[in-house]
Amino acid sequence: MSLIWFDGGLQAGPIALSAHDRGLTLGDGVFETILVCDKKAIWREDHVARLQAAASALGLSVPLADINAAISALSEQGDGYHVLRLTLTRGVAARGLAVPGLSPSLVATLDPFDPELMFQPVTLVTSFVRRNEFSPSSRMKTLSYVDNILAAREAARSGSDDALMLNSRGHVCCTTIANVFVLRNGQLKTPPLKDGVLPGLARQKLISAFKVSEISLLPADLLQADAVFTTNSLRLIRSVTALDGQALSQADLSVQKAALRAVM
Amino acid sequence: MSLIWFDGGLQAGPIALSAHDRGLTLGDGVFETILVCDKKAIWREDHVARLQAAASALGLSVPLADINAAISALSEQGDGYHVLRLTLTRGVAARGLAVPGLSPSLVATLDPFDPELMFQPVTLVTSFVRRNEFSPSSRMKTLSYVDNILAAREAARSGSDDALMLNSRGHVCCTTIANVFVLRNGQLKTPPLKDGVLPGLARQKLISAFKVSEISLLPADLLQADAVFTTNSLRLIRSVTALDGQALSQADLSVQKAALRAVM
Numbered sequence: 090m091s092l093i094w095f096d097g098g099l100q101a102g103p104i105a106l107s108a109h110d111r112g113l114t115l116g117d118g119v120f121e122t123i124l125v126c127d128k129k130a131i132w133r134e135d136h137v138a139r140l141q142a143a144a145s146a147l148g149l150s151v152p153l154a155d156i157n158a159a160i161s162a163l164s165e166q167g168d169g170y171h172v173l174r175l176t177l178t179r180g181v182a183a184r185g186l187a188v189p190g191l192s193p194s195l196v197a198t199l200d201p202f203d204p205e206l207m208f209q210p211v212t213l214v215t216s217f218v219r220r221n222e223f224s225p226s227s228r229m230k231t232l233s234y235v236d237n238i239l240a241a242r243e244a245a246r247s248g249s250d251d252a253l254m255l256n257s258r259g260h261v262c263c264t265t266i267a268n269v270f271v272l273r274n275g276q277l278k279t280p281p282l283k284d285g286v287l288p289g290l291a292r293q294k295l296i297s298a299f300k301v302s303e304i305s306l307l308p309a310d311l312l313q314a315d316a317v318f319t320t321n322s323l324r325l326i327r328s329v330t331a332l333d334g335q336a337l338s339q340a341d342l343s344v345q346k347a348a349l350r351a352v353m
Numbered sequence: 354m355s356l357i358w359f360d361g362g363l364q365a366g367p368i369a370l371s372a373h374d375r376g377l378t379l380g381d382g383v384f385e386t387i388l389v390c391d392k393k394a395i396w397r398e399d400h401v402a403r404l405q406a407a408a409s410a411l412g413l414s415v416p417l418a419d420i421n422a423a424i425s426a427l428s429e430q431g432d433g434y435h436v437l438r439l440t441l442t443r444g445v446a447a448r449g450l451a452v453p454g455l456s457p458s459l460v461a462t463l464d465p466f467d468p469e470l471m472f473q474p475v476t477l478v479t480s481f482v483r484r485n486e487f488s489p490s491s492r493m494k495t496l497s498y499v500d501n502i503l504a505a506r507e508a509a510r511s512g513s514d515d516a517l518m519l520n521s522r523g524h525v526c527c528t529t530i531a532n533v534f535v536l537r538n539g540q541l542k543t544p545p546l547k548d549g550v551l552p553g554l555a556r557q558k559l560i561s562a563f564k565v566s567e568i569s570l571l572p573a574d575l576l577q578a579d580a581v582f583t584t585n586s587l588r589l590i591r592s593v594t595a596l597d598g599q600a601l602s603q604a605d606l607s608v609q610k611a612a613l614r615a616v617m
Contacts, residue, residue: 093372103369106377108357108460113370114440115498116380147499148506172448176378184436184464186498186505186529196372200448219487223521224500226482233497234379234450235411236488241450242412257487257521265450 092166094159094197110194112178116233119143121175124323125167130160131353132322135290140175143229149179149193159197172202172323206324208346212331213264215308216240216252220262222285230287237265256285261306267319268292271310272340277301291320291349298348316340325349356430358423358461374458376442380497383407385439388587389431394424395617396586399554404439407493413443413457423461436466436587470588472610476595477528479572480504480516484526486549501529517596520549525570531583532556535574536604541565555584555613562612580604589613
């Protein structure tokens with residue numbers, strides 16, 4: 090069962106959305122997906138802060154009271170594991186790409202989440218779709234997600250679980266849904282945001298907990314690592330077992346997994 | 354007044370959309386904007402063919418009968434000048450980026466269009482947001498339009514009418530809403546699609562009517578041209594009068610304008 094927050098209250102079923110809402114017509118908005126564990130919205134403040142930062146960069150106004158009311162009302166219904174999604178759009182406008190301040194639309198949903206998906210190993214294929222480090226949107230969770238969708242479809246076609254995305258210079262960025270870390274000789278490395286990397290919250294938690302070098306990586310760095318893993322807010326840490334069909338080295342990641350669990 | 358086609362029929366007011374429709378949540382879909390002139394949908398077959406091509410590239414199924422019914426029903430209401438927009442999304446899905454075949458959602462709208470906007474001169478500013486020629490989405494009208502929005506906002510802030518977008522190598526692509534042509538020594542040039550260029554219909558009409566070189570262009574090529582103009586399906590041909598505050602040469606474009614008018 091899915092629970093919906095729209096127009097300031099809980100509801101079931103479809104929402105009454107304007108056909109001119111720019112979330113629908115232009116992917117003009119931002120989103121967050123929050124893990125809810127026994128009614129607790131994990132990393133709630135971090136998610137709201139990231140949403141605010143991305144909204145500000147796009148020039149969207151942020152209805153903070155409505156956002157907090159949505160998170161509270163939905164997570165209150167979240168026994169066991171759920172995923173709470175916040176979708177904030179610029180709102181309804183007449184035609185034109187650059188329009189002055191609008192009243193934003195907030196849609197939030199609560200859906201069951203299978204905890205088996207956490208810590209699950211993952212196989213990657215390198216996508217032919219590159220990330221665009223020349224746009225600030227590569228560092229935001231905007232609603233314009235079609236490049237990630239194209240890459241995810243490519244992964245599915247190739248029989249891999251997810252796609253590794255490079256930027257225009259061939260540097261490693263992230264997967265369609267997660268950040269990438271390599272472990273080599275006891276040292277953790279992850280690509281810097283400027284390479285076109287989403288500022289993941291689990292990524293940030295690991296950077297706070299360990300000494301991590303934020304440094305540009307090439308696909309060869311993954312093949313030569315002692316371990317490669319991905320991080321995100323829902324599936325947490327996943328060992329990468331293969332890249333483009335080539336098996337990767339599997340060092341123990343229990344310390345990293347425990348550190349992430351400890352801050353949830 | 355705005356007319357809406359949704360769920361197979363005409364309606365007014367908001368649409369009853371699922372909060373999980375992937376057009377809203379992920380910009381997962383494609384669109385077209387069609388000029389309607391005295392009930393005639395201009396370049397109707399070309400717009401539908403381009404929508405179909407982009408939808409196929411994304412793996413969306415295309416409800417052709419519904420699309421044609423929407424165009425017919427809406428353009429029938431279009432005395433004078435209107436813009437008909439088709440928005441086709443992948444439909445409703447549970448979580449996950451790569452999902453198997455869904456039933457797509459079609460939303461179409463008809464809104465008045467001010468014919469004064471046609472052939473209006475335009476000033477451009479070079480955007481710091483680049484187009485991503487490494488993604489097929491740079492050659493499609495997908496709902497994931499946030500990079501164009503960022504560039505259009507930048508243009509508005511700088512007091513320009515539109516933004517010139519380059520690709521990751523610094524080659525000229527197009528503006529946020531239009532293709533770019535240069536005229537020099539009687540010869541027309543426009544960037545090739547592979548540079549990350551939207552396959553505009555007015556662009557294609559000019560290529561059919563004249564000898565046009567599809568060749569990569571640098572910003573300097575615009576500064577040295579006898580004339581620079583933009584094309585799209587609604588505003589048709591617009592003389593570019595300035596780039597980054599520098600006035601551009603203004604050769605006569607009446608032949609090109611007449612040729613486009615002749616095929617409408």
